[in-house]
Amino acid sequence: MTLTANWSYPTAIRFGAGRIAEIAEACAAAGITKPLLVTDRGLKDMAITSKTLDLLEAAGLGRAIFADVDPNPNEKNAEAGVRAFKDGGHDGVVAFGGGSGLDLGKLVAFLAGQTRPLWDFEDIGDWWTRADADAIVPIVAVPTTAGTGSEVGRASVITNSETEQKKIIFHPKFLPSVVICDPELTVGMPKFITAGTGLDAFAHCVEAFCSPHYHPMSQGIALEGMRLVKDYLPRAYADGTDLEARAHMMSAAAMGATAFQKGLGAIHALSHPIGAIYHTHHGTTNAVCMPAVLQFNKPAITDVLGQAANYLGIDGGFDGFCAFVDDLNDSMDIPKSLAGLGIENPDIDRIVAGALTDPSTGGNPVEMTAANTRDLLLRIV
Numbered sequence: 001m002t003l004t005a006n007w008s009y010p011t012a013i014r015f016g017a018g019r020i021a022e023i024a025e026a027c028a029a030a031g032i033t034k035p036l037l038v039t040d041r042g043l044k045d046m047a048i049t050s051k052t053l054d055l056l057e058a059a060g061l062g063r064a065i066f067a068d069v070d071p072n073p074n075e076k077n078a079e080a081g082v083r084a085f086k087d088g089g090h091d092g093v094v095a096f097g098g099g100s101g102l103d104l105g106k107l108v109a110f111l112a113g114q115t116r117p118l119w120d121f122e123d124i125g126d127w128w129t130r131a132d133a134d135a136i137v138p139i140v141a142v143p144t145t146a147g148t149g150s151e152v153g154r155a156s157v158i159t160n161s162e163t164e165q166k167k168i169i170f171h172p173k174f175l176p177s178v179v180i181c182d183p184e185l186t187v188g189m190p191k192f193i194t195a196g197t198g199l200d201a202f203a204h205c206v207e208a209f210c211s212p213h214y215h216p217m218s219q220g221i222a223l224e225g226m227r228l229v230k231d232y233l234p235r236a237y238a239d240g241t242d243l244e245a246r247a248h249m250m251s252a253a254a255m256g257a258t259a260f261q262k263g264l265g266a267i268h269a270l271s272h273p274i275g276a277i278y279h280t281h282h283g284t285t286n287a288v289c290m291p292a293v294l295q296f297n298k299p300a301i302t303d304v305l306g307q308a309a310n311y312l313g314i315d316g317g318f319d320g321f322c323a324f325v326d327d328l329n330d331s332m333d334i335p336k337s338l339a340g341l342g343i344e345n346p347d348i349d350r351i352v353a354g355a356l357t358d359p360s361t362g363g364n365p366v367e368m369t370a371a372n373t374r375d376l377l378l379r380i381v
Helices: 019-030 047-058 075-087 099-111 191-210 216-238 243-262 266-278 282-296 298-312 317-331 348-357 359-363 370-378
Strands: 005-007 012-015 035-038 092-097 139-143 155-160 165-170 178-181
Touching (some): 012 019, 019 092, 019 139, 019 178, 035 047, 035 099, 047 092, 092 099, 099 139, 155 266, 165 266, 191 266, 191 298, 216 317, 266 282, 266 348, 282 298, 282 317, 348 370
Parallel strands (some): 012 178, 035 092, 092 139
Antiparallel strands (some): 005 012
């Protein structure tokens, strides 16, 4: 089966191997004539980035690039990106990379025309209405990993470098106008990134599926996203050139980010402050937290994950699902604790406080309190 398609949900998506060749057409469709490609430092000098810039330049769109983006992007990166955008006279953004490049690229497109400061647009209540929607420039998103799904998201996760807190900046127009999902761009990912990003997609699907909020569309997407990860992440991990596996994982990443409109939970509520304080890889941190969070939520999700296990062909209901997660983590050398991520003597009080104020907390099936969140955290230290 040829894994090539054009989708219009949740935005215009050009999916298939080799479709990065359509980057100039995607810019034209978005109304961009002078794009700024935003990516992270690690991708700046890679062949896939040079090829994309060559394609833009050949189409008369220039080859402007901004790559001063940290693994957990912050307001300083955003300020520098907006300056580069304005100085270059750009009219749109090509957000290129994993979660950091995509999130920062979308934020630059959002902030370039705003007059209010970044933190005025945090995802609290209706704060997004403070933005001048007409001043948000168009975005073309090109994921090079298969994890965050930020290419189909309406928000960016940005670290406040002063408080070391991850914040969610939301606006409906963060959703890119056009997305190019080309699995060939993910072939060069090292194993640990393949694992961490793939398990991030899995965490999105699992938490969305378990969230108590009502969203049947997301529920179905989350379930099939879990199946794609179960069937194809081990293949992508074992053989990075397995293009079929890479393609299905790219779909699973987009599905996870679409599904978590239904909610996230304690996995992300913990991993956000841990990543902000200790600069750990987000997806890998999610994977470390997942087994303990599943047990924490067991009273509320035994039946729900039993249904998922049946669909996924996993014997043993909830316990079988948890055993599958443990085995999947072990097969990809995921640490079993924060110590395995290099975090010694973590600041428990600070992480707990951060978790309880994280927006993901509201989607957890079991109410999170200071006491039970501390107990949960101590299980993964």
